[in-house]
Amino acid sequence: MSATLELPDYRAQTPEVAARFARLRERPVALEVRNLTKIFDSARGPVTALRDVSFSVHKRELMCVIGPSGCGKSTLVRILAGLETSTSGELRVYGEPVSGPGPDRGMVFQGYTLFPWLTVKQNVMFGPLVAGRPDLFAESEAREWIDLVGLSKFENAYPHQLSGGMKQRVAIARALANQPRVLFMDEPFGALDAQTRCKMQSYLLDIWKNVDITIVFITHDLDEAVFLSDRILVLDANPGRVHEVVEVPVPRPRSEAQIFDPSFMATRKHIDGIMHPPGQEQKETPVMRLAVSDPDVV
Amino acid sequence: MARPGILRDWFLIRRDLPHRRRLALAAVSFLLPITIWCVVSYVPWIWHPDVKIELSAEREGVTTVFTAGDHVSPEFFPEFQAAVRAENKAVLAAREAGNPESGAKRKNQKLLRQLAPVAIGNGWLAYDDAQNDAVLYPLWGDLATGRKTAAKPALTAENLQIVRANWELLAAASPVFAFAKLPDEPLLKLIPQGRPANPVYLPAPHEAIRAGIRDFTAAAPAGEPTMFERYKRSLRIILLGFLWSCVIGIPIGILCGVFDFFSRLFEPFVDFFRYMPAPTFSTLLVAVLLAGDAPKIALVIIGTVFQMILVISKTTRLLDPSLLEAAQTLGAKPRQILGRVVIPGIMPNLYNDLRILLGWAWTWLVIAELIGVKSGLTEFIETQGRFRNFDRVFPVIILIGVTGFVTDQILSWLHGLLFPWAGKSGAFSRGVAGVVTWPIRMVAEGARERIAANEAYSRTNPRDKTR
Numbered sequence: 127m128s129a130t131l132e133l134p135d136y137r138a139q140t141p142e143v144a145a146r147f148a149r150l151r152e153r154p155v156a157l158e159v160r161n162l163t164k165i166f167d168s169a170r171g172p173v174t175a176l177r178d179v180s181f182s183v184h185k186r187e188l189m190c191v192i193g194p195s196g197c198g199k200s201t202l203v204r205i206l207a208g209l210e211t212s213t214s215g216e217l218r219v220y221g222e223p224v225s226g227p228g229p230d231r232g233m234v235f236q237g238y239t240l241f242p243w244l245t246v247k248q249n250v251m252f253g254p255l256v257a258g259r260p261d262l263f264a265e266s267e268a269r270e271w272i273d274l275v276g277l278s279k280f281e282n283a284y285p286h287q288l289s290g291g292m293k294q295r296v297a298i299a300r301a302l303a304n305q306p307r308v309l310f311m312d313e314p315f316g317a318l319d320a321q322t323r324c325k326m327q328s329y330l331l332d333i334w335k336n337v338d339i340t341i342v343f344i345t346h347d348l349d350e351a352v353f354l355s356d357r358i359l360v361l362d363a364n365p366g367r368v369h370e371v372v373e374v375p376v377p378r379p380r381s382e383a384q385i386f387d388p389s390f391m392a393t394r395k396h397i398d399g400i401m402h403p404p405g406q407e408q409k410e411t412p413v414m415r416l417a418v419s420d421p422d423v424v
Numbered sequence: 425m426a427r428p429g430i431l432r433d434w435f436l437i438r439r440d441l442p443h444r445r446r447l448a449l450a451a452v453s454f455l456l457p458i459t460i461w462c463v464v465s466y467v468p469w470i471w472h473p474d475v476k477i478e479l480s481a482e483r484e485g486v487t488t489v490f491t492a493g494d495h496v497s498p499e500f501f502p503e504f505q506a507a508v509r510a511e512n513k514a515v516l517a518a519r520e521a522g523n524p525e526s527g528a529k530r531k532n533q534k535l536l537r538q539l540a541p542v543a544i545g546n547g548w549l550a551y552d553d554a555q556n557d558a559v560l561y562p563l564w565g566d567l568a569t570g571r572k573t574a575a576k577p578a579l580t581a582e583n584l585q586i587v588r589a590n591w592e593l594l595a596a597a598s599p600v601f602a603f604a605k606l607p608d609e610p611l612l613k614l615i616p617q618g619r620p621a622n623p624v625y626l627p628a629p630h631e632a633i634r635a636g637i638r639d640f641t642a643a644a645p646a647g648e649p650t651m652f653e654r655y656k657r658s659l660r661i662i663l664l665g666f667l668w669s670c671v672i673g674i675p676i677g678i679l680c681g682v683f684d685f686f687s688r689l690f691e692p693f694v695d696f697f698r699y700m701p702a703p704t705f706s707t708l709l710v711a712v713l714l715a716g717d718a719p720k721i722a723l724v725i726i727g728t729v730f731q732m733i734l735v736i737s738k739t740t741r742l743l744d745p746s747l748l749e750a751a752q753t754l755g756a757k758p759r760q761i762l763g764r765v766v767i768p769g770i771m772p773n774l775y776n777d778l779r780i781l782l783g784w785a786w787t788w789l790v791i792a793e794l795i796g797v798k799s800g801l802t803e804f805i806e807t808q809g810r811f812r813n814f815d816r817v818f819p820v821i822i823l824i825g826v827t828g829f830v831t832d833q834i835l836s837w838l839h840g841l842l843f844p845w846a847g848k849s850g851a852f853s854r855g856v857a858g859v860v861t862w863p864i865r866m867v868a869e870g871a872r873e874r875i876a877a878n879e880a881y882s883r884t885n886p887r888d889k890t891r
Contacts, residue, residue: 228755235750239750
């Protein structure tokens, strides 16, 4: 990137974008996190993974959580999904305090976690069936969700017959079929190759456009965060704390071409600066000069 | 590509061989030990440390009696022959001196029966008819006059001469057997014959096969079960024992794997108990459950169930915990997680565990059949082993092996059918299962053809449908 290019301030919003954020703020709060703290007991004494994390996500918002490794993103989302308990703090979904896992908060994992003994359709039917819906109803509903993620042809395939991207689409359909009020996605595209990841990001936006769902998306990929989000929650590491909530000024609908928009690049640069402060760069990428014996390389 | 073809084709580091080569090697892995067995048995100069007696003789004043089929050392055998020759010399000397021993009718009758193993070997006499003097007596004549020639085993020239010499005396007395007309003076004894043989514990393949066919086709001695009844009884004990083990072990194992509560409650004791060898409970079991099959089944259960609980609880714990988390986020309650995630999720591994445990159960079966009143195949092995009839023991041991192996291969093949999502079954097990299920598939094929023919008929004759 040439230094001559002047980027706008990441806070500068066009009137349309500003209006959109105004509307977003008026919507009810879907998820409210207040003073969430998590302290692990390790052999070397207590370790604070998260300290006083507070934020709120509005209805139909897509919020990404980003931060350097070790900032507790995964711990945060696992607490939100009820898979881990917090040491202190409060968690509300549409104003109601929640604890423990429940069908109101869906989750898509990085490792797909499809049930390998069930077909695509049966996987998607899992949520409705455990909720006590009749078979036929669950089946027709599952078909709709599978259709939405574009896998109708594979409804009777087993997970091991699908590619990584297809598996993750099934996992999304399975989570959505349960009609959760908030959907958590824990680095869902982290295991996919770059090309598939790009496609999956567009897919996700398409799905999100058509479904009334609030999404909290954990990622360590800056471009992914900026491309997907309404707002980005940037976390600090050691202990995990909220550094800033960035409103992404890139207008919607998003397209891949927008990654060259000045607003996109400005946001990206700002968050990059938070995650990799200029002074710390050296520390994070130690160069093993001693190990290199080839004089041409040294 | 400098490597010669054979190395390139067959020896590849961490690379699977083509299907055909794999099958060929699987066949060779069985042919190899069989070939070794055959070579050791049939090529005389490889081993053969014993002499197997084909024709025996009793010695005067020696209580140790060898019968045909017995093994003696090659050092002793010439001594044995020399002793008998010396006796013959004494008889001839007495005869020439004109004062032969008298009152030897009983001895002579026994002596005539020396030919019995030769007669049986050549098929002139039934296997269990060695004392049929009426058949044996004229046989001496037939051999002496050359009407019959012994082939398997053949008589040595020395023995043929003795046969002729004896027949001279016998023919003078009577052409057919009559105890009263047997010569009063002693006849000459046949000199023991033998051939190099392997130790008695390694019968040649054909001997084992012959003994096996005889045992499995012949009617059982009175009061004893036939081989198939024994086989059925053994199978029944192992199946019942294993089934009860599953009924007890699988639920406890799964509960231990899922709930820490049950794990802490059961596993310490189970872990301790499995170190107490099951056979040590045998007398206790017989005292509690009395004779019959009950203590045997109980022994198989004791031997199997404790291992089963530990193995299954471990398998259950190995289930990917993220699947449980996924189920939780989908709203599944603990009971639903158990029924819809844990149990179906561990099924393929649990199934394989059971296959291995079934193999162990066979080991316990052998011990179980020896406690209380001995029964089944093991009782046969035990009894025949004591008589050193190892040619009859081998087929039974092999039968147990084949049963276990074929069962396991079929179960392995079924694994592929039952759990298509957990990978295909191996080609070898498919091959074995293909052979075993052939009759069933033929019947099914026939039924399918008949249905197809009926359908074709009703298509061409639509009116039939209304009937």
